[in-house]
Amino acid sequence: MPGTTVPTPPLRSLLGEAPASDRTRWLTSRLVALTTEGRLPPGTRLPSERRLAEELGLSRGTVVHALDAARDRGVLAARQGSGRVVRAARDGAGPVESLTARPGALPAGSIDLRATVLPPHPRLHEVAGEAVDTITDDPAWGSVPAEGLPELIDEICAHYGRRGLPTTPDQVLVTTGAISGLHLALRTVTSPGARVGTENPGYPNTARVITAARRRVVPLDVDPLDPGALGSGALRPGAAHGETLVRAIGSGALDAAVLTPDFHNPGGRLLGDADRSRLLREAARTGTPLIIDETLAGMAWRPGVLPPAPTASHGAATLLVGSVSKMLWAGLRIGWIRTSRELADSLSRIRLGVDLGAPLLEQRITARLLAGDSAVPAQREHIAATYEVASAGLCELLPHWRWREPDGGLSIWAGGTRRPAAELVRAAGERGVALSPGALFSPSGTGWPHALRIPFSGRADDLRRALEVLAELES
Numbered sequence: 351m352p353g354t355t356v357p358t359p360p361l362r363s364l365l366g367e368a369p370a371s372d373r374t375r376w377l378t379s380r381l382v383a384l385t386t387e388g389r390l391p392p393g394t395r396l397p398s399e400r401r402l403a404e405e406l407g408l409s410r411g412t413v414v415h416a417l418d419a420a421r422d423r424g425v426l427a428a429r430q431g432s433g434r435v436v437r438a439a440r441d442g443a444g445p446v447e448s449l450t451a452r453p454g455a456l457p458a459g460s461i462d463l464r465a466t467v468l469p470p471h472p473r474l475h476e477v478a479g480e481a482v483d484t485i486t487d488d489p490a491w492g493s494v495p496a497e498g499l500p501e502l503i504d505e506i507c508a509h510y511g512r513r514g515l516p517t518t519p520d521q522v523l524v525t526t527g528a529i530s531g532l533h534l535a536l537r538t539v540t541s542p543g544a545r546v547g548t549e550n551p552g553y554p555n556t557a558r559v560i561t562a563a564r565r566r567v568v569p570l571d572v573d574p575l576d577p578g579a580l581g582s583g584a585l586r587p588g589a590a591h592g593e594t595l596v597r598a599i600g601s602g603a604l605d606a607a608v609l610t611p612d613f614h615n616p617g618g619r620l621l622g623d624a625d626r627s628r629l630l631r632e633a634a635r636t637g638t639p640l641i642i643d644e645t646l647a648g649m650a651w652r653p654g655v656l657p658p659a660p661t662a663s664h665g666a667a668t669l670l671v672g673s674v675s676k677m678l679w680a681g682l683r684i685g686w687i688r689t690s691r692e693l694a695d696s697l698s699r700i701r702l703g704v705d706l707g708a709p710l711l712e713q714r715i716t717a718r719l720l721a722g723d724s725a726v727p728a729q730r731e732h733i734a735a736t737y738e739v740a741s742a743g744l745c746e747l748l749p750h751w752r753w754r755e756p757d758g759g760l761s762i763w764a765g766g767t768r769r770p771a772a773e774l775v776r777a778a779g780e781r782g783v784a785l786s787p788g789a790l791f792s793p794s795g796t797g798w799p800h801a802l803r804i805p806f807s808g809r810a811d812d813l814r815r816a817l818e819v820l821a822e823l824e825s
Contacts, residue, residue: 498524551791592625618756
């Protein structure tokens with residue numbers, strides 16, 4: 351196929367059925383997916399704009415805009431006399447700035463909305479004091495198995511038992527946070543050069559983990575914004591989101607996927623039970639390992655939204671990566687991987703080449719705070735109150751922005767900014783408000799030019815002031 355024109359009927363079959371609305375975005379995302387997955391090889395010429403429009407039943411303007419957007423995403427090139435041609439894939443995504451990387455201290459009085467950090471667990475001071483008081487009584491003098499402190503592993507097993515997933519200690523490995531867990535999981539189930547799918551937009555450090563491991567990022571385009579949705583809209587299930595993930599896993603074109611079905615960052619969308627089951631069945635059918643980021647699984651703070659069940663079973667190879675950075679305290683760099691016994695053994699062998707285990711004191715504190723953990727986050731009242739500030743402020747001060755009420759999580763994904771997001775972030779920074787532009791949440795480091803993530807985990811007064819600054823800049 352390289353160097354030749356792909357016939358329209360096969361291309362139409364690859365693209366799938368066009369939706370009833372937002373067809374430009376749909377065609378762009380499908381072309382990006384097909385090229386990054388390798389189903390449209392480099393050098394392939396697409397049919398003419400007129401022919402595509404006729405065969406797909408779209409207006410020529412829709413097709414042109416979609417092709418131009420795909421060109422801007424770096425997957426198509428326009429050549430004189432050759433029409434639109436699929437570009438050679440880059441080695442991987444461009445460099446992705448860490449969400450919390452700070453080249454220097456912010457000026458005094460600045461408002462930092464670049465991270466989702468909650469107040470510490472209410473019992474942290476008490477539990478930390480108890481752990482410190484008994485630390486010298488440890489007969490092992492601080493030595494701890496690399497796979498984790500047994501008392502913490504027992505609490506992690508109990509945590510999954512309460513969520514309906516029986517777990518034994520030989521299925522758990524304690525890690526130094528979620529990023530470490532993602533890295534170990536990825537190295538265990540893939541090899542260098544592997545195609546690894548992850549949501550676009552998504553958590554920036556996920557793409558960084560994939561590229562740092564010399565794997566290839568395959569963006570899975572999920573749109574957290576329903577067409578025409580406003581902030582005052584009611585909760586709706588994320589059917590399109592789930593369909594995108596199920597289709598990608600079912601294609602068999604991925605070597606693995608790193609996904610966040612539990613209150614997806616940045617949009618806060620929760621994958622429904624039906625889509626979860628379909629995803630797992632397709633993963634089992636195609637043999638695609640799923641690395642599930644559960645960092646936000648405990649953020650079911652909305653009344654009427656049930657805490658998610660673990661994304662496991664149906665014969666799929668799953669590695670559930672948990673973390674206590676949100677549910678307990680950001681200062682506890684403790685995470686874990688829950689998987690099969692066989693994969694846990696492989697993880698343990700790889701882990702010894704990375705580090706010799708997480709700190710004992712942090713593991714002891716985590717074990718005590720995790721004991722009997724509730725499905726409702728400890729900071730539920732705080733989260734609900736700051737969300738009200740965020741949602742009310744967006745509706746009042748920035749009514750032209752498009753956003754969808756999150757099912758849970760700690761942030762709102764807002765689009766429709768009048769000024770380009772990067773420009774808006776720079777201007778807000780000059781006014782003492784630090785934000786992250788939408789492009790940061792794209793696995794390729796480009797895209798989402800009119801979108802921002804608005805965390806609502808911090809202080810209510812700061813959040814309100816930040817929205818006032820943004821409204822002034824958008825006026």
